Amino acid sequence: MSYSSGVAEGQERMRAWVERLGPAPSEQSPETVPAATVILLRDAPGGLETLVLLRNSKLAFAGGMWVFPGGRVDPADAEGAADELAAARAAAVREAAEEAGLVVDPDAMVVLAHWCPPAAVTKRFATWFFVGPAPEGAVTIDGGEIHEHAWVRPADALARRDAGEIELTPPTWVTLHDLSQYATVADALAAIGHGEPEYFETRVAATDGAVIAMWHGDAGYDTGDAVAPGPRHRLRMADDAWRYERS
Numbered sequence: 001m002s003y004s005s006g007v008a009e010g011q012e013r014m015r016a017w018v019e020r021l022g023p024a025p026s027e028q029s030p031e032t033v034p035a036a037t038v039i040l041l042r043d044a045p046g047g048l049e050t051l052v053l054l055r056n057s058k059l060a061f062a063g064g065m066w067v068f069p070g071g072r073v074d075p076a077d078a079e080g081a082a083d084e085l086a087a088a089r090a091a092a093v094r095e096a097a098e099e100a101g102l103v104v105d106p107d108a109m110v111v112l113a114h115w116c117p118p119a120a121v122t123k124r125f126a127t128w129f130f131v132g133p134a135p136e137g138a139v140t141i142d143g144g145e146i147h148e149h150a151w152v153r154p155a156d157a158l159a160r161r162d163a164g165e166i167e168l169t170p171p172t173w174v175t176l177h178d179l180s181q182y183a184t185v186a187d188a189l190a191a192i193g194h195g196e197p198e199y200f201e202t203r204v205a206a207t208d209g210a211v212i213a214m215w216h217g218d219a220g221y222d223t224g225d226a227v228a229p230g231p232r233h234r235l236r237m238a239d240d241a242w243r244y245e246r247s
Contacts, residue, residue: 032126036088037070042134054148088128101140110193154180210238
């Protein structure tokens with residue numbers, strides 16, 4: 001994993017993204033764009049690893065950041081699909097092929113979560129997150145939209161973000177945080193497959209030199225007050241370290 005590529009650009013994009021967001025949602029939230037991503041896992045000598053891709057720093061969305069394979073749901077993905085989730089599953093499989101050159105078995109993927117950005121974001125990609133075993137074959141990237149790829153232990157990716165070596169989006173960070181508790185692919189798929197998908201709609205505020213991303217259950221979520229006393233469900237994003245808090 002190359003640490004220097006796109007890091008400065010990614011950090012600046014993150015700061016600019018935060019500055020556009022007020023503590024309260026806009027009166028008229030833009031419509032969401034259906035999207036899907038797939039977290040591919042493999043067992044390695046050092047423990048469970050996941051595939052991450054470095055997006056071109058010049059891209060408007062998540063430029064310069066390390067992400068999982070994914071993208072918007074195209075009309076062709078919805079053809080013959082029974083519902084929104086089926087269309088998203090098809091999109092996740094297609095994106096894995098287009099961005100990483102991997103043929104993923106759609107039946108082997110389990111649903112992890114659904115993420116929606118803050119209401120103030122101009123283009124809101126409402127994204128289904130799937131998890132699946134990595135298929136055989138080498139990863140192939142196009143060098144255009146995707147500049148690099150890496151297999152990484154979730155805990156290592158989080159540490160490298162805190163060290164300023166890579167940049168991650170909040171949904172990617174929280175997903176890696178959750179995956180870091182599993183020792184093997186089988187453990188992860190069994191636990192996730194037996195649970196219900198969790199829904200996240202982000203609300204952002206700033207306090208004490210950090211940006212706070214809040215989700216359902218947080219005492220400050222409804223009001224946008226990051227210092228409201230009570231239960232916590234948030235990601236505190238400071239330059240030196242990010243910390244997930246959940247009561």
